[in-house]
Amino acid sequence: MLQETGTEWLSQEVKTGTTIIAVEFDGGVVLGSDSRVSAGASVVNRVMNKLSPLHDKIYCALSGSAADAQTIAEVVHYQLDVHSIEIDEDPQVRSAATLVRNISYKYKEELSAHLIVAGWDRRDGGQVFATLSGLLTRQPFAVGGSGSSYVYGFVDAEFRRGMSKEECQQFVVNTLSLAINRDGSSGGVAYIVSIDEHGTEEKVVLGNDLPTFFDQ
Amino acid sequence: MEKRSVDSRVRGVSTGTTILAATFDGGVVIGSDSRASIGGEYVSSKTINKVVQVHDQIFCCMAGSLADAQAVTKAAKFHLSFHSVQMETPPLVIAAASVLQELCYNNKEELQAGFITAGWDRKKGPQVYVVPLGGMLVGQPVTIGGSGSTYIYGYVDAKYKPNMSREECLQFATNALALAMGRDNVSGGVAHLVVITETGVEHVVVPGNKLPKFHNE
Numbered sequence: 001m002l003q004e005t006g007t008e009w010l011s012q013e014v015k016t017g018t019t020i021i022a023v024e025f026d027g028g029v030v031l032g033s034d035s036r037v038s039a040g041a042s043v044v045n046r047v048m049n050k051l052s053p054l055h056d057k058i059y060c061a062l063s064g065s066a067a068d069a070q071t072i073a074e075v076v077h078y079q080l081d082v083h084s085i086e087i088d089e090d091p092q093v094r095s096a097a098t099l100v101r102n103i104s105y106k107y108k109e110e111l112s113a114h115l116i117v118a119g120w121d122r123r124d125g126g127q128v129f130a131t132l133s134g135l136l137t138r139q140p141f142a143v144g145g146s147g148s149s150y151v152y153g154f155v156d157a158e159f160r161r162g163m164s165k166e167e168c169q170q171f172v173v174n175t176l177s178l179a180i181n182r183d184g185s186s187g188g189v190a191y192i193v194s195i196d197e198h199g200t201e202e203k204v205v206l207g208n209d210l211p212t213f214f215d216q
Numbered sequence: 217m218e219k220r221s222v223d224s225r226v227r228g229v230s231t232g233t234t235i236l237a238a239t240f241d242g243g244v245v246i247g248s249d250s251r252a253s254i255g256g257e258y259v260s261s262k263t264i265n266k267v268v269q270v271h272d273q274i275f276c277c278m279a280g281s282l283a284d285a286q287a288v289t290k291a292a293k294f295h296l297s298f299h300s301v302q303m304e305t306p307p308l309v310i311a312a313a314s315v316l317q318e319l320c321y322n323n324k325e326e327l328q329a330g331f332i333t334a335g336w337d338r339k340k341g342p343q344v345y346v347v348p349l350g351g352m353l354v355g356q357p358v359t360i361g362g363s364g365s366t367y368i369y370g371y372v373d374a375k376y377k378p379n380m381s382r383e384e385c386l387q388f389a390t391n392a393l394a395l396a397m398g399r400d401n402v403s404g405g406v407a408h409l410v411v412i413t414e415t416g417v418e419h420v421v422v423p424g425n426k427l428p429k430f431h432n433e
Contacts, residue, residue, distance in 0.1 A: 140431075149366045150369040151369070151370030152370075152399045153367045153369075153371035153392065153395035153396060154375075155370075156399070156430045157391060157395055158374075159431050161431070178373050178374055182370065214373070214377055
């Protein structure tokens, strides 16, 4: 059996079939993602960090085609670096999101990646932007990836404005855990990044430490 | 729910609906939305009842093709009433589910309908069974189905607890339907709920404007 199905994964596109989420709280944002990268039915990386830094206090969450998403993130990271030198201060989250949106829109036929951009800046505090298909919209929270379908109901019910940072982190971990349980393309560990005016904190929640629910 | 149109654009196999059933301490709640659509573009009925009574204390919810679902439930009702006359006792919930399963399995090539069966019987109390498309039969404490169910898997996993009270379960079911209707464009209208316990059956209809609202509305 191993010989017959051994090499299909070499020729299938590598996708981050995934669950990503970003939530705004009073004073910052929390981003979260799972860690599974699949090529067809094979998991080619079970520990990938899909939360990619665009700047000190601006991160993006990757979903869709792994190559496309990573490339967009790298290009925008470079463009933001140049921009922040030009304006001689830290860039705004909206600027980062606009740069991502510009690439997503211009190349929308060739690319298939959806990035959620979130961060903190001095002017508007914590912000979350969705850039799906080349639109740009600020939202209190955003979910994306294949696993997000299963948790729309949960996030609609449970999100409240004005949560604290800890409540937000718990909300993100719960959401990721529920999505991982239902979506075959999401799994592994949960990466959490919390950004506020004091700094950026990266955290990993291992698989067996994720919250469990009534049927587990 | 979709009426089969000429080009039969049936989206996947669970179409245009949200159905669910959940057991609580002493009974079950079974419920659905009320929208019937053609191809997801036209709402052909805003108030269709997808919860069908197949016996005194056994109800079914259907998902998939409206025509198939109605034909199958009609046949199931007949089989069940005949069965209960022969046995001289009300049928078991699993008997109702098995009747549906046989019909779905033996006609699996032609049919596109899935069912949730819920009810109360003297032997095992409140039960929920699901018969999805291929015709398997599984008993679960809580189950959801239809296109809108995708969006509430997370909510149901997080919020369902075994042995809730009747009010908690009713609120849970109403919330779940409201959330699914809020995200799925082919589910909507009112929420039809039926509460089945040892003592009897109660219909609860929650009109659209009385459904719980969540932060984004």
